Amino acid sequence: MTKNVISGVENKDSQPRLYNHNKIWTKPFIVAIVAVAVLSIISLFTGVYDLRGQEDGIQMFFITRVPRTAALMLTGAAMSMAGLVMQLITQNRLVEPTTTGTIEWAGLGLLAVYLFFPAPTLVLRMTGAIIFSFIGTMIFFLFLRRVKLRSSLIVPIIGLMLGAVISAVSTFIGLLFQMTQNIETWFVGSFAPIQVGRYEYLWIIILITVLIFIYANRLTLAGLGEDVATSLGVNYNRIVLIGTGLISVAVGIVAAVIGNLPFLGLIVPNIVSMIRGDDLRSNLPWVCVLGMGTIMVCDIISRTIIMPFEVPVSLILGTVGAAVFIVLLLRQRKPRRLR
Template sequence: MIGAGNSQPQRHYNKKCTKPFILAVIVVILLGILSLFTGVYDIRGQVDGMDMFFITRVPRTAALMLTGAAMSMSGLVMQLITQNRLVEPTTTGTIEWSGLGLLFVYLFFPAPTLVLRMTGAIVFSFIGTMIFFLFLRRVKLRSSLIVPIIGMMLGAVISAFSTFIGLTFQMTQNIESWFVGSFAAVQIGRYEYLWLIIIVTVLIFICADKLTLAGLGEDVATSLGVNYNKIIILGTGLISFAVGIVTAVIGNLPFLGLIVPNIVSMYRGDNLRSNLPWVCVLGMGVITLCDIISRTIIMPFEVPVSLILGTVGSIVFIVILLRQRRSR
């Protein structure tokens, strides 16, 4: 269970602006500045350098920050309401359902706008996540490993179905960018909807206490006067909204929602309201660092950031499994 081993008092973490948090913010700001000046195009030696700086570099860095916060928060909320540290959009099939939503949008609208793509991804993310929760309710064995296995099996089925639909209607090329999450195409006019993630952040912070109670289980939440089902639907809706936007604009970003919440919970416990600022800041830092690596590792070419995230996330996933085995 997610609360295991974190029974220590949380009073030490009530203060948000501690020295470590301020230091983390400074590090993320420095990474953001480094991101602004990382790239093949010489913005200081070209006549249109400053124009390119504001057309591509600034939007890309802003997209990195917003996306990092969105995926990290989604993982945190999902782990809380499922009471499992190995759960996040990648291990529940939510990402695959988003891709299926994009495919159906392209199927019915040959040249869909970004709003249509976002709508399809959000709706299918919500449907898929709710199906995942329905599966969980029927599973009696709720070990930490069984839950993500169910999610990944469900995601594999949806991914296979998406591939079949794409090949049948010759539409795979329309969503091929989704399969490889990258910020290479981000520029002015192609990322602005990511700012809606700020609304999701505010709503999660407002509902933090209720979501925390829902994480204690249906019986405990109900006894404390919380409508468990409504909170689960609300949490699922917020997750789907954030993941759908990121999927439509950026693509598939694996394991970010697994890495960051686990690192934060490892040192700070499981209080959502207290951990949310840390998760947002650390998520921004992790994805910005991975993106800088993806841009520099084989310059002048660029590796998709999803490749870096997938590699790091897989290692973290294995480490978490080994820690849980050792604790038992």
């Protein structure tokens, strides 16, 4: 009995059969959806404002609570997908928008928009963040092509160094032109300002999800390396460009609307890949659902840990994500010690 690892097909007596873990609609996945639905209900009714005891409680529910919960779900899916696609393209599980400098480039794009437009609209801020995210991600990939040593630790270190440089440049420009206060909310990602009229552009993420699902098989082949992808008839450079563009749009929208959300794209894709492998098409629904659940749990904690005040959700995400990042680093080093 032989197994085909890439396609997820097990051959027995010449009869192909899909692995169970490549199926999408399984009992665990349905349980995960139910859990996310429960978390969304908890999120809708979590907050300091008494919805039942106020005359405008119903209005406030639809003005603030519903948009916030929708923003949480869309943002969780976006950042998790971005991390999954980046990990496939770079063939490295420690890569995501935070560890490649992409999110820092988005912040620089926001700052550049504020320099040229004193009171930019949300569309202008999104455009600047998307363009600079794309440029920064492509620069990161160009650096990787120049680096001969491509170990699992070197790649995120390069991204972190690039991000640190861009962050320093953004801080210097902000101080020089006295514009740090304009983007200070970006450095602390929070869903507190979300309400009707300030989150609707996040619905574009649904389109990004559909496009990633359409290109899923080609992105998976690109994750096998340039030589393998080319031999299988895939234009490697084109699919990497498309993947980078989709990542940039998702990260740019989130950066402009919400702010910096560290390590979300690192935690969720790694958990899913450890359990299910690296098939993007079958993993994408799982990544979206678990991304939604993760960020909603962090947001509920941020709203209740020091009630009636609120902790930025990026603080909770950063703490959890840093711990997961350390665990992944230790897992990468363990095989070397065993040798």
